[in-house]
Structures are given as structure tokens and as C-alpha cells.
Amino acid sequence: MDRTIRSLRSTVRTAGFGGFIPSPSAYRRGMIRAERVLEDVVRIRVEHPGTYIGHVNLYLIELDDGRLLVDSGFRQTAGELVEELRRLIGGSRLETVLLTHIHNDHTGGASEVATAFGPKVRMHQRDIDVIRFMRETVEGGGRQLKALGLDDSLREEVLGFFRFNLQHLSMGYEPLIGGEEFRSRAGRWRVVPTPGHTPGHVTLFDERRRVLISGDHLLPNETSNVSYYPMEGYDALRSYLGSLVLTEELGPELVLPSHGEPFGNVRERIDYLFLHHEKRLREALASTGDGNSLMGVARGISWSRGRFDGLGPIDRWLALLETLAHLQFLINGGFVETRWDAGTVVYAATGRDASEIKEVLEEIRRRG
Ligand SMILES: [Zn+2]
Ligand SMILES: [Zn+2]
DSSP states (O other), rough: OOOHHHHHHHHHHHHHHTTOOOOOOGGTTTTTEEEEEETTTTEEEOOOTTTOEEEEEEEEETTTTTTEEEEOGGGGHHHHHHHHHHHTTTTTTTTEEOSSSSSSHHHHHHHHHHHHHOOEEEHHHHHHHHHHHHHHHHHHHTTTHHTTOOOHHHHHHHHHHHHHHHHHHHSSOOOSSSSOEEEBOOEEEEEEOOTSTTTTTTTEEETTTTEEEEESSSSSOOOOOOOOOOOOTTHHHHHHHHHEEEEEHHSSSSSESSSSBBBBBBBHHHHHHHHHHEEEEHHHHHTTTOOOOHHHHHHTEEEEEEEGGGSSSHHHHHHHHHHHHHHHHHHTTTTTEEEEETTEEEEEEEEOOTHHHHHHHHHHHHHH
16 A cells, blocks of 8 residues: 555545545434425435535435436445435335536445446536546556646645545446436426536426526535536636526526525526636736746635635645636636746736626626
8 A cells, every 4th residue: 555545545534635525433324314395306415524515415306217316425425325215215216326527425425326226327428538537647647637737745635536536436327418308297307518617517407497406516605616627628617607608598496506505596696606707817817927837826816715725635636627727718718828837837928908808708698
């Protein structure tokens, strides 16, 4: 066992990657609560004390021909989830587990649920591709992360996190492409891709009742992390903003999120998110200046969990992915350019005026 894995295990036992993974000792039985939120939907709320997210909401939809489970929670709670599902499903059949996206608070319990009930487990193809990226990064010893601008210690932490996640992501998934429909007696749930939080993030929308099961795409209290991924033609922030506009066009009146309580007022929430990303784009642009490294730019952004250097390793990794997403958007908009300096990418302002960021965003808001 190498040093990384050893330190990884002790991290998971104690701090849980800085609150990213519930430590087993923090988890007690009786932390799952099921409540009916719609005629055909039961919300399964799984508490995760000690993590910054606090809890995860899963949704069990009663289909015409079986049951559909949206997301599967952390791996640490898979055993109790299986018990709870046995009670909720009764004599019916779990047809499908639909994973809104690849993150471990959504995918962690899927393999145990699959073993217990034998459903199809489905995830969007682009998030299945992210698993491949993680595997190739681990096999390549983190070369890809060095190229992105991570220093050695953070690279080791991220590789450890990837290895940890690959343990539960090695099962087979049936790909989703969007547009798939699941019929229940009360409605018709359609898969709507909403890339941005991850490249393959999906939501479920019931048009007639105007209800959106939003995953992490739209949350009531938190600004979803927007993560860069090195995928051909993928601009994470542009995709995310486009997904917000699409969501506004769908016009949900009720949103059932993965974290937090059900909410409405989608338009105001989207207004707020556009302003949030405008501010972040301005900060990123200001900290590029005559030339700055990725980590240097990230230090110039105000993060909701505090200063960049004070964040835990996985928060820093997510902050860097979010910084990259904003930089890529600024590069595509002609605000920032890159050059190489001693084997590292340097980001520099082109001189295009920062006030034009607002115009670019307004154009996206108008046209999607
Ligand atoms: Zn997520
Ligand atoms: Zn989540």
C-alpha cells in the first residue's frame, strides 16, 4: 500500500476529504426518511452529518411498470438505502436507477442497489466518458492534472480521490442520451440533459405538471459547481448557462433538488446565478492581468467556503475546475489568451473590456 492510499484512507476515516465523504463513524442508522411529495413520487432524504452538503435527496417514482430510483446517495449509506427500498417498493420491481450525474453523493449506492434489485443503472454517456478520463488520469500517474496546472501535492490528493471514486464507478452503466421517457400513472417524466455541473448531467421533467427533478443543476441554497472537463468542444460554463436558459424555457413551477427543500421561483434563482457567474468572470479576468497561473487566478476569486489556500484538497480541486471553466469561457469570448512559460500555461488579459462580459451574458440569457 503506497503512502497516498494510506493517507487517503486515514483522511476518509477522519475528515472525509474535508467534508466530501461521510466518515463511517458519523453515520448512524435511522438517518433515512421517506416522504411522499407527489402522487407518484416519494422523496428519500438521506442525512450525512459531518459533510458540507448535510443531506442528499433521492426520488422514487412509481412507474406504470415498476419503480424508477433517481440517484443512489453515498456508498456509505447503501446498506440502509437497500433496506428502505425493500420497504417502499414492496411487491413491485425496481426497473431503473437513473443517475443524474457522476458525483459520489449520487452514484455511490448504485452498485449495492443493483445487486439487491437487478435494475438497469443509467447515466448520460458524457458522464460515462468522465469515468474514462478518471481512469486514464490514474493510469497516467496524473500527467493530465499536471498539464492542467495542479501542483504536486494537490495532484496526489486528486489522484487519491479518483482512485477512491473509481472503486464504485467500475460497474456497467447503460447510457442515456436525453429524451427518454418514463410513464407513471400521474405523469410522464422526460430526461432533459443539462450539462454544466458535469458534462453529462441530466434532469427529469414532467411537462404537464411542470415539475423538474433537478439533480445538482439547480439548487435552492447553493451555487452549483461548474466543472471544466478536457472534452473536445465542451465549454462548461457556456453549457451551464445554456442549460439554465433551457430550464427557464421549460418553465417548472416546482423543483425537486438533490440538496435542500423543494422550491419554485425558478426565474429569480436563474437571475441570481447569472449575476454570480458574471461576478466570478470579472474576478477571474481581473486576476489574469499581465499573466497568471491557474492557481494564481483561483487565488483571486472569492470562494463561498473561504480563501483558496485555506480550502481542503477536494474543494481546491473543484475550485480549480470552476476557475478553468471561467477561463475557458473568457478565452472563447476573446477576453483572455494563453501562453506557455517554462512548461506552464499562463493566462493573460487581452484588453477586451470587462464591462462587455455583461453583454455576452445577456446575449446568452436572451438566446440560450
Ligand atoms: Zn454534483
Ligand atoms: Zn450532489
